[in-house]
Amino acid sequence: MILSGMPKKTLTRRTLLAASGAGTSLNLLRSGTLYGKEPKALDKLSVAFIGMGGQIQGHVANILNQGQHVAAFCDVDKRQIENSKNRHGNKVNKVKEYEDYRELIEKEKSVDAVVIATPDHWHAPICRAAMKAGKHVYCEKPLTHTIKEARELRELTRASKVVTQTGNQGSASSNLRRSMELIEADVFGPIREIHVWHPKHNWPSGGVRPAGSDSVPKGLNWDFWCGTAPVRPYKEGIYHPVKWRGWYDFGNGFIGDFCCHSFNLALRSLSLDYPSKISFTGEGLGTETFAKSCSVKYHFSKNKDRSHDVALNIYTGGGKAVPPDYAVEAAVNTFGSLPRVGCIFIGDKGMLSSGLWNSQCYIKMKGEEKYIGEGNHDAAKAVPKNIPRSRGHMHEWVDACKGKGKTFADFEHGGHLTEIGLSGIVALKMQKEIEWDGQAMKVKGHPEADAYIGKEDRKEWL
Helix, strand or coil: CCCCCCCCCCCCHHHHHHHHCHHHHHHHHHHCCCCCCCCCCCCCCEEEEECCCHHHHHHHHHHHHCCCEEEEEECCEHHHHHHHHHHHHHHHCCCEEECCHHHHHHHCCCCCEEEECCCHHHHHHHHHHHHHCCCEEEEECCCCCCHHHHHHHHHHHHHCCCCEEEECHHHHCHHHHHHHHHHHCCCCCCEEEEEEEECCCCCCCCCCCCCCCCCCCCCECHHHHHCCCCCCCCCCCCCCCCHHHHECCCCCHHHHHHHHHHCHHHHHHCCCCCCCEEEEEEECCCCCECCCEEEEEEEECCECCECCCEEEEEEECECCECCCHHHHHHHHHHHCCCCCCEEEEEECCEEEECCCCCCCCEEEECCCCCCEEHHHCHHHHCCCCCCCCCCCHHHHHHHHHCCCCCCCCCHHHHHHHHHHHHHHHHHHHHCCCEEEECCCCEECCCHHHHHHHCCCCCCCCC
16 A cells, blocks of 8 residues: 555665666666556557647657557647647548547547646646556656646556656656766766756736736637636736746746756765755746746755755846855856756865756866866776666657666656756745645644645546
């Protein structure tokens, strides 16, 4: 029996090698979970797609290029389906069309798997429905809209026989896996700080919703689009498409967008469990939208697998929300100016620049002024490559669905990433520094925070 509030401990390569032997440990690394089960073998995968906006189009093309069967498109906006069919042409001319994901799951019995790229507030309900129907699931990041939903999907995937994959595509990068090897080999010494940054984003931020309403476009079921979230008047260009991420009813701003990318390497390599404290500075807080700009610090206390604290800092929006000079001086020296986005790990012996998606691997040792690609740096040349490489994130999921290997970013891993990221959203919504009990999903001393950890869903579309 899986006990709520008792998530699986994050596994590092070091603890796996010590406990299980190299062969077993690498198998666990491939799967990202101790609970993976081999699915039945399939010759060709039949896949349905839910949420036909821009993000899913690359996934459709990927599945087509792999020679799998594209069975159905589903969206509450018929225009999105038409745009998708036009984009992929004759390759999808026999695709089934659905507005209601529940009808798709009920009628398309031959569908083996679904790809989900809806707004965030729809991720958990559709994932649950698909998994309970025995469908393999690929879901875009963040895995869920709330921490409670992430915990529920983590528990469901442990007990399920379906194959899951979170859409943090950097997981398939050879550079991320090389960075894991270098950190495991202690190239950088104890890593105590991580700095992640991104400039001002294009979603609504730091403001309030506009007054009035506009006519709902033909073909859009606006009430269904709002779904589990409260219904609000439709406004052209404010929510759908694309702009929804800035509104807390539907998304979680920059942190929701990128926590599963930029926190990925840290979770895999630094024995992170949950932050013990979260603090921040910022402006444009306390509205229905994500902050206008903010710097959020996740403090991870030392634990039995890590003898030192780790501070994970994320900056977005520009202005004062930028990393300190000492963290980025070498990047400026190397690239001529500060990269628009980035992620830097600071250790006692050196630094790693992994990029926002953790898909780069530049290193700089103490005393050096510039970064060098890991393949050309003497500090990395002696470190063996012992983590399997991937031929692609979607390929990996398709192969696992067909009974060949396991995924690297299943919902156990993606759910843990999401829980960490969204704990920062709880602090931003409360507008105060918090002490976080991650296992219990509680803000210490503040029961009122429960409203931000879970939510009351409208039930009509579930």
